[in-house]
Amino acid sequence: xxxxxxxxxxxxxxMAADDRVxxxxxxxxxxxxxxxxxxxLQGTYGEQRCFDTPLAESGIVGAAIGMALRGFxxxxxxxxxxxxxxxxxQVATHLAKYRSRTRGLVRMPVTIRVPSFGAIGSPEHxxxxxxxxxxxxxxxxxxxxxxxxxxxSLLRDSIECDDPVMFLEPKRRxxxxxxxxxxxxxxxxxxxxxxxxxxxxTVVTYGGLVGVALEAATLAAEEHGWDVxxxxxxxxxxxxxxxxxxxxxxTGRCVVLHEGPRTLGMGAEIAARLQEEVFWDLEAPILRAxxxxxxxxxxxxxxxxxxxxxxxLDTVERSLSYDHA
Amino acid sequence: MADLIIDEVALEPIQLIAPDGHPTPHxxxxxxxxxxxxxxxxxxxxxxxxxxxxxxxxxxxxxxxxYPPCAGQEAAQVGCATALRDTDWLFxxxxxxxxxxxxxxxxxxxxxxxRGTWNGGLGFVERxxxxxxxxxxxxxxxxxxxxxxxxxLGDGGVTVAFIGDGGTSEGDVHEALNLAAVxxxxxxxxxxxxxxxxxxxxxDQYRAPSLAHRAIGYGMPGVRVDGNDVAACHMVVxxxxxxxxxxxxxxxxxxxxxxxxxxxxxxxxxxxxxxGEVATWRALDPITRCExxxxxxxAWDDTLAEEAASHAAxxxxxxxxAVYDAPDGPATEVFEHVFAEPTPELLRQRDExxxxxxxxx
Ligand SMILES: Cc1ncc(C[n+]2csc(CCOP(=O)(O)OP(=O)(O)O)c2C)c(N)n1
Numbered sequence: 001x002x003x004x005x006x007x008x009x010x011x012x013x014x015m016a017a018d019d020r021v022x023x024x025x026x027x028x029x030x031x032x033x034x035x036x037x038x039x040x041l042q043g044t045y046g047e048q049r050c051f052d053t054p055l056a057e058s059g060i061v062g063a064a065i066g067m068a069l070r071g072f073x074x075x076x077x078x079x080x081x082x083x084x085x086x087x088x089x090q091v092a093t094h095l096a097k098y099r100s101r102t103r104g105l106v107r108m109p110v111t112i113r114v115p116s117f118g119a120i121g122s123p124e125h126x127x128x129x130x131x132x133x134x135x136x137x138x139x140x141x142x143x144x145x146x147x148x149x150x151x152x153s154l155l156r157d158s159i160e161c162d163d164p165v166m167f168l169e170p171k172r173r174x175x176x177x178x179x180x181x182x183x184x185x186x187x188x189x190x191x192x193x194x195x196x197x198x199x200x201x202t203v204v205t206y207g208g209l210v211g212v213a214l215e216a217a218t219l220a221a222e223e224h225g226w227d228v229x230x231x232x233x234x235x236x237x238x239x240x241x242x243x244x245x246x247x248x249x250x251t252g253r254c255v256v257l258h259e260g261p262r263t264l265g266m267g268a269e270i271a272a273r274l275q276e277e278v279f280w281d282l283e284a285p286i287l288r289a290x291x292x293x294x295x296x297x298x299x300x301x302x303x304x305x306x307x308x309x310x311x312x313l314d315t316v317e318r319s320l321s322y323d324h325a
Numbered sequence: 326m327a328d329l330i331i332d333e334v335a336l337e338p339i340q341l342i343a344p345d346g347h348p349t350p351h352x353x354x355x356x357x358x359x360x361x362x363x364x365x366x367x368x369x370x371x372x373x374x375x376x377x378x379x380x381x382x383x384x385x386x387x388x389x390x391x392y393p394p395c396a397g398q399e400a401a402q403v404g405c406a407t408a409l410r411d412t413d414w415l416f417x418x419x420x421x422x423x424x425x426x427x428x429x430x431x432x433x434x435x436x437x438x439x440r441g442t443w444n445g446g447l448g449f450v451e452r453x454x455x456x457x458x459x460x461x462x463x464x465x466x467x468x469x470x471x472x473x474x475x476x477x478l479g480d481g482g483v484t485v486a487f488i489g490d491g492g493t494s495e496g497d498v499h500e501a502l503n504l505a506a507v508x509x510x511x512x513x514x515x516x517x518x519x520x521x522x523x524x525x526x527x528x529d530q531y532r533a534p535s536l537a538h539r540a541i542g543y544g545m546p547g548v549r550v551d552g553n554d555v556a557a558c559h560m561v562v563x564x565x566x567x568x569x570x571x572x573x574x575x576x577x578x579x580x581x582x583x584x585x586x587x588x589x590x591x592x593x594x595x596x597x598x599x600x601g602e603v604a605t606w607r608a609l610d611p612i613t614r615c616e617x618x619x620x621x622x623x624a625w626d627d628t629l630a631e632e633a634a635s636h637a638a639x640x641x642x643x644x645x646x647a648v649y650d651a652p653d654g655p656a657t658e659v660f661e662h663v664f665a666e667p668t669p670e671l672l673r674q675r676d677e678x679x680x681x682x683x684x685x686x
Contacts, residue, residue, distance in 0.1 A: 030597050031524035052525050054494035055461060082460065086495065121390050124444040124459045263670070292674045294659045299390045299441025304656035304678070310685055 082125025129260030346617025375637030404558025433647020462495025491522020552582030
């Protein structure tokens, strides 16, 4: 099934398994969401468990907090990444802090689904990388699946998790297909996975760019004989630095790949952590292939702006150019 | 000026021209008093309809990434925009093609934004129109701030925020209305209630008797107007602007109209609304209503139709010319407009991208 179908299936199964799960947001009911992710939920579970809200993101998240306080497990959708900004107040001021504020008495099992990131040719505010805002806000988990099967499993985990989760769905992978075994759960939130083993250099990435990294790795092997290892983080908080560090300790080289602007992006954090963990194993500085420190560009320029196979391979080559032998 | 805007908010929209073109005088006010201005409004509506159609065609041909059609809402937009001075600032959402054309914005400037070579709209701020605003509701506060600035500057300026029925649910809009009332800002919040916010009907959006009724709670006048009646929209906004210029503060105007097409070119309205509903509104077309009225009062002239059609055709052609094969521009340009002076880091990143693009040829 596609990632859209896998996420829809996860919502269906979560709602069937637990009647405290409620799904709501703009256009999620009658229309089944602008990407059809929530298609059929209202028909199956009724209008109390899947409903359209007025156009108000702060309201959507704020109301989810109240529902969670009374024992429900809300799974709100914010229609696009750039429209999480009006909701930022409720997420940062309250959602992320309720547990610590109440010394653990109140749980916030809220999973905010956000169709995220770029590369689908959309207008302004439809392609933003918001992950570091959330990762920088203590008390939130941040999950970014890259495949349909992971999306299914990680979303089920997120909904069952007693803490708030920002579930960022890479739109450019929405139509990617994969067999999904709904009976089997995969690794829980907080575990990275090696998508392609290799021993020349480690590429660390997540979400929509995992596909780009794998494509680049295939090309690199064919054209240069470089054996690129690709690590998919899957969740940014918690960050499975052990898996990354083990990989980099073996390869001695690391390139972090992400769409968001470079400054203070995930690459900055990963580079700092690796430097603390595996300094003596490094053969080269940890490098980054990223978006730039500009607003996300207009549609026709996003192909040049976004990090792709070429930018990644250039960066890999730069990493390999450090040679101490 | 007759009192169209009164302290009590009436549910029945103000209408000066009935759907069949007969005048329906309201509070003693007769649409014949604007009859000399109607041909220009008719022409602007025909231009809007034509350019809108061309935008949809261009999107279907893959020339535009996306487009939100405005067919059906011409009277609301044109009636409103023609009631203002060229120096009054407009704060649009994204569906206000009629207002853009009234301001003389080149259709190509609008088209290129939807093509995705610019964000926001080209040639807008030069004509006192804020850029297209995709983040719904956020523009209303800008209109209030700009209106306050007009008061401080003493320039007699009025600002108009365009918002949809859905958009009125955003928190920012409540803050804007309240601030405007408290400051008595010379601002008009012009709601185009077109029945739907993507797939969400007004019944799921608000439960007030009307959106104009909200004005009561903020302490400002609210008025409902037939959004398919260009004369009524024009006169209501003219009166609201006059009140604002006099120092009598903001007005909330709700234009009751209908979105004839899909929300955007990527939307499929058959999933949520009925053909019957669309047909009902098609019969209320604002352009044919304007024509019928002009005929009724003997002010119609066949050359007007021809002249309006040829003007629309010119604009369509200029849109096509602007859009077809328009260059995307150099990707490195995105670095030029982040700050007044690029930081050293931005310059480094610009050079990096330039080198990368050169390597890739
Ligand atoms: C803050 C924000 N949230 C969500 C969206 C996605 N969105 C785009 S248009 C739309 C519906 C708007 O309806 P309405 O305000 O009635 O205006 P209309 O499009 O009907 O003119 C939504 C939900 C957005 N653009 N901005």
